[in-house]
Amino acid sequence: MKIALSQWFPILQWGRQYSTAHFGADAVAAAVVTLMLIPQSLAYALLAGLPPEAGLYASMAPLLLYAVFGTSSSLAVGPAAVTSLMTAAALGTVAAAGSLGYASAAALLALLSGVMLFAMGALRLGFVANFLSHPVISGFVSASGLLIAATQLKHLLGVPLSGQTLPELLPSLWQHAAQVHLPTLTIGLGALGFLVWVRRSLKARLRAWGLGALAADVVTKAAPVLALAVTTLLAWGLRLDEAGLRVVGAVPGGLPPLTWPVLDANFWPQIEQLAVAALLISLVGFVESVSVGQSLAAKRRERIEPNAELRALGASNIAAGLTGGFPVTGGFSRSVVNFDAGARTPAAGVFTAFALLLAALLLTPALHYLPQATLAATIVVAVLTLVDFSPFARTWRYARADFTALALTFSLTLLWGVEAGLTAGVGASLLLYLWRTSRPHIATVGRVPGTEHYRNVLRHAVQTQPRVLSLRVDESLYFANARYLEDHVAAEVAAHPAVVHVVLQCTAINAIDASALESLETIVQRLKDAGVQLHLSEVKGPVMDRLERSDFLGHLTGRVFLTHHQAVTALTEPTASQD
Template identity: 60%
Template sequence: MANRLIRFLPILSWLKDYRGDTFVSDALAAVIVTLMLVPQALAYALLAGLPPEVGLYASMIPLVAYAMFGTSATLAVGPVAVASLMTASALGGIADSGTPEYVGAALVLATLSGLVLFAMGLLRLGFLANFLSHPVISGFITASGILIAGSQLGHILGIQGGGHNLLEMIHRLWNQLGELNPVTLQIGVGALLFLYICRKFLKRALIAAGLPERLADLSTKAAPVTAVIVTTALAWYFNLGAAGVNLVGEVPSGLPDISLPSMDPDIWATLAPAAILISLVGFVESVSVAQTLAAKRRQRIEPDSELIALGLANMASGVSGGSPVSGGFSRSVVNFEAGAQTPIAGILTAVGIAVATLTLTGLLAFLPKATLAATIIIAVSTLIDLPAIGRTLAYSKADGAAMLATIILPLVHGVEAGITVGVALSIGLHLYRTSRPHSAIVGRIPGTEHFRNVLRHKVETDENTVIVRVDESLYFANARYLEDTVMALVSDHPKMKNLVLACQATNDIDASALESLEAINRRLDDAGIRLHLAEVKGPVMDRLRRTPFCEELTGQIFLSTYDAWKALAKKPTTLCTPD
C-alpha cells in the first residue's frame, strides 16, 4: 500500500529526508529559474496569442502539481515554445486572439491535454508516444521553430504580421512592410543583437575574465532578463508607447482565480485532436529532457508517472487561468545546473512567479513586445536543425522522407497536418519494410546439419522437397506476401511434393498469418503438396496447438530442419552452385 502511494505520489519518497542544505540548493535554483521564467512566460503567452498574465498563471500552480507527482527532480515545467505555437494554431479556428472566448478556449485546451495525459498514465498508454518517431518529432520541432520565428518577425518590425503558415506569413509581412515602426525596429533588432551576442560570446568572455564555468553559464542565461529590464526602462523613460511601440500593457496584479473551464461540448470536441497532439509532443519532449538530466545523477524516471504528473499539471493550469504546459529544455538544464536537488525547487519557482506577479506587473506594462519577440526568436533558433534532414536521409530514405514531410507540411499548410502525416508515414513505411520479409530457399551443406541459402552456398537440394526460411515474425503486414511467395514457389517447382517452412526467425504468428498458413495448407493440398513446419519456437508452438491448424496440417511439425530433411528428402543429389 505504502509502495503504491509512493508510486503515485513520489513526493512522499524524498520529503521525509529533506534537509536544510538541500533547501538552500533548491532555493538558489528557484531564484535563477524564476528570473529566466518571467520573460519566457510573457513571451510564450504572446506567441500563443494570449494575454501576458496567462503565461504567468501557467507558471504557478502547474509547477506545484508537477512537483508533487513527477519523478524528475529537475524538470522545470511551464509554458514552452512548441506547445504555445500549437495552442495558437488550435485556438485560431475558434475565436479571435485575445478575446475572452479565446482565453476560455485556452483553459479548455489545457484541461483537455491534462485529461489526455492523465488517462494515458492511468491506462499505461505511454507507448502511444512511440508513434511519434524521432525523425517526425525532430522534423516537427524544426518546422515549429521556423514558424515561431516567422510569427515573431511582425513584432520586431512593429507591424501586425500573422498567418498560419510560412507562405501566408511572408505574404503579409511583405504587404505591411510600408507600415513598419522605426522605433520598434530599433528595439527589436537591438534586443536580437544583444541576445545573440550574449549567447555566442558572453560565456566565453566571462570565463576568460575569471568566472567559474557554471556561473558564467548561468549569467549568460540571464541575458533575456537584462534585455527585458533595459528595454522596459527605455520604454518608460522615453514614453515609447506614444511613439507607436507596442507594449505589453496593463497586466492584472494578483493571483489567478480558480474556476472550472467551459463545459461546452462543441469546444471540447473541436479541441480534442489538438489536445492529443500537444499532449504527446509535450510528453515526449519532457521525458527526453528528464531522462537526460536524471542519467547524470543515476536517477530514475518513470514514464507512466510522468504522464500522470504532466496531466495533473495541465489540469491545474486549466482551472487556474493558464495554458498547456510541459517540461522546458533550457529551463530544466538551468534548474539542474543551478543545483536543484528536489522538486521543492519547482514549488519555490512557483512562489517566485507569484511574487513577481504581485509586485512587477506595474513595471511589465512598459515592456515592449519586440523584446519578447527577440527572446522567442533567439530561444527557438536552437530548435531548428536543418542538417538533421541530410543525416537522416543518408541513414535511411524512409525515415528521411517522413522527416521531410513533417518539416514541409507545417510550413506550407499548418501545424497539425504535418505531424499527422508524419506519423502516418512513419507507420506506413515501417509496415512496408516488414511487409516483404527476407526469405530464402535453403539446402543442406553436404555432410552437416546446417542449411543455408541456395543462392549463396554450395548445398544439396531435393526436387521433391523445398525448404523455405522466412526471416521475420509473421503478422498481417506480411501474411499475404507469404501466400504470394509460397504460391509462386509452387508454380516454379512442378515436381515439388513437400514444402517445409523453417521458422527459427519467427517470434510470433498472429491471427492473420495463421489464416494465411491455413490457406497455404489447403492450396498446397489442392496442388498435391504437403506442408511441413520446422524449428517452430516454443511460445509460437504453444499457441498453434490451441488451434485446429496442427490437425489440418497435411504434413508434420519437425523439431529441426535436419529432421525434416532426413524424413522427406528422397534423392538429395543435386548440388547447387551459387550464381
C-alpha cells in the same frame, strides 16, 4: 497499499529521503531557472496569443502538481515554444486573440489536455506516444521553429502581419514591408543581437575572465532579464510607446486566479472544436517531456516512469487550466538548466513556483513598458535552436521511407499549419509501416559449411539440399502480409520442382494473427495437394503457445523443430529422403 500510493504519488518516495543538502541544491537551481522562466513565460504567452500574465500563471501551479506526481528530478514544467504555437493555432478557430473568450478557450484547452494525459496515464497508455516517430517529430519541431520565428516578425518589425502558415505570412509581410516601424526594429534587432551573443559567447568570456563555472552559468541564464530591463527602461525613459512602440501594458499582479469552465451553450461545441488539438498537444508535450526526462535521468543513472509522467503532465495541465494558464509541458531548455544548476528533486520546481509567485506579486508593475519586440527576440533566439536540418540528409541516406514522413511533416507544417503537418506525418508513418511490413523480406537460406548456421543464399556461399526448401521470414505475420507469404511460398515451390519439404524458419516471427494463421493453413493444404510437407523451425515460445491453442498443429503435414539445423538434418536423412 503503500506501494500503490507511492506509484501514484512519487513525492512519498523522494520526500521521505529529503535532506538539507537536497534543499540547498534545489534552492540554487530554482533561483537560476526562475531568472530564465520570467522572460520565457511572458514570451510564450505572447506566442500563444494570450496576455503576458498567463505565462506566469502557467508556470506556477503546474510546477507544484508535477512535484507531487512526477518522477524526474530535473524536469521543469511550464509553457513551451511548440505547444504555445499549437495553442495559438487551435484557439484561432474558436475566438479572437485578446478576447475574454480566447483566454477561457485556452484554459479549456489545457483542461482537455490534462484530462486526456491523466486518463492515458491511469490506463497505462504511454505507448501511444510511440506512434510519433523520431523523423516525424524532427520534421515537425524544425518546421514549428521556423513558423514561430516567422510569426514573431510582426513584433520585431512593428508591422501588422496575419496568418499562421508561410503562404499566409510571407505575402502579408511583403504587403506591409514599407510600414516597418524604426524604433521597434531598433529595439528588436538590438535585443536579438544581444541574446544571440549571450547564448554563443558570454559564458566562455566570463570563464576566461576568471569567473567560476556556476557563477558564469547563472549570469548567462540571467542575461535575458537584463535585456528586458534595459529595453523597458529605454521605452519608459524615451516614451517610445507614444512613438508607436508596442509595449506589454498593464499586467495584473497577485495570485493566479481560480477559473472554471463556463457551462453555457458554447461549452460542448468548443470541446468538439478543441478535442483533436488537445490530443495532439498532449502527445507532442508528452514525447518532449519524456525524451528530455529520460536523457537527463540517464546521466544520473536514474529512471523515470512514463505512465507516471503522463499522470504528472495531466495534473499539471489541469492545474494550468484552473489557474488562468494554457497547455504546458516539460521544456527542454529550462529542464537542462535545472539539471545543470544542480536540482536534485522535484522540490526545485516548488521553489521555482514560489519565486515566480513573488515576481507576479512584486514585479508586474515594472512590466508595463516592456517592449513586445524584446519578447519576440526572446522567442526567436529560443526556437531557432529547435531548427535542425541535419536529420534530412541523415534520414535520406539511411531510410527513404522515413525521409518521406519527415519531409511531408516538415512541408505540410509550414504550408498548412501544425495540426495538418503533425497529423499527416503520423498517418504517413503508419501507412509506410504497413506498406513495408506487407512485403516482408523472405530469404531462401542454406547452411554455412562446417557450421549449424543458415544464411541467405544470395549473400553467402552456403550449402542447400534439392529436396528441402528453407525459407526465413523476417517479419511477424499479420493480415497485411499473409497473402504475400502465400504467393511467395507458391512461387518458390514452383521454381524448385524437386522440393518435397518446405521449412519456415521462424526466428524473426514474434506474432501470428488470425489472418496469417488462415494463410498458413492454406499453404499447408496447397503444399499437401502438391505432395510437399510444410515444417516449422525455431518457433518462439509465445507464438507456439498461440498455435497450440488452435487446431493448426493438427493439420500441419510436417513437424515443428527446435532448431533449423535439426530440421534440415532430419529431413535429409536416408529415411526422410524416401518420404
